[in-house]
Amino acid sequence: MSFQAEFGKMVRQTREKRGLKQNQLARLADIELRHIYNIENGLVEPKLRTVVVFSDILDLDLNVLKQYAAHDTDGIYWKGFDSKKQK
Numbered sequence: 001m002s003f004q005a006e007f008g009k010m011v012r013q014t015r016e017k018r019g020l021k022q023n024q025l026a027r028l029a030d031i032e033l034r035h036i037y038n039i040e041n042g043l044v045e046p047k048l049r050t051v052v053v054f055s056d057i058l059d060l061d062l063n064v065l066k067q068y069a070a071h072d073t074d075g076i077y078w079k080g081f082d083s084k085k086q087k
Contacts, residue, residue, distance in 0.1 A: 002042065003045065003065060004039075004042045004043075004044065004045040004046065005042035006065060007039070007042075007046060007051065007065060008039050008040045008041055008042040008043075009040075009042070010060060010064075010065070011025075011036075011039060011040055011054055011058065011060070012040040014058045014059075014060060015040075015058060018058065022036045022037060022040070023036075025054075025057065025058075028057050029050070029053045029054060029057060030053075031050065031053075035050075039054075
């Protein structure tokens with residue numbers, strides 16, 4: 001699964017658990033409602049600012065997303081988050 005798909009899933013699940021509607025999250029994050037829909041459905045890769053703002057609002061643990069951010073859409077490892085793979 002891609003970073004954007006996994007992040008979107010995390011946002012949706014957490015937002016729903018907290019009883020927030022998409023329009024409420026959009027207002028809190030100061031972004032367009034349509035963008036919330038696109039993020040939650042994995043249609044766009046969110047900007048760093050959006051990731052940080054959502055993390056703050058929803059209290060997301062972004063460490064779980066490292067495994068997805070470290071691979072491109074083809075599953076090719078491109079960033080050395082895993083120290084064993086770095087030499």
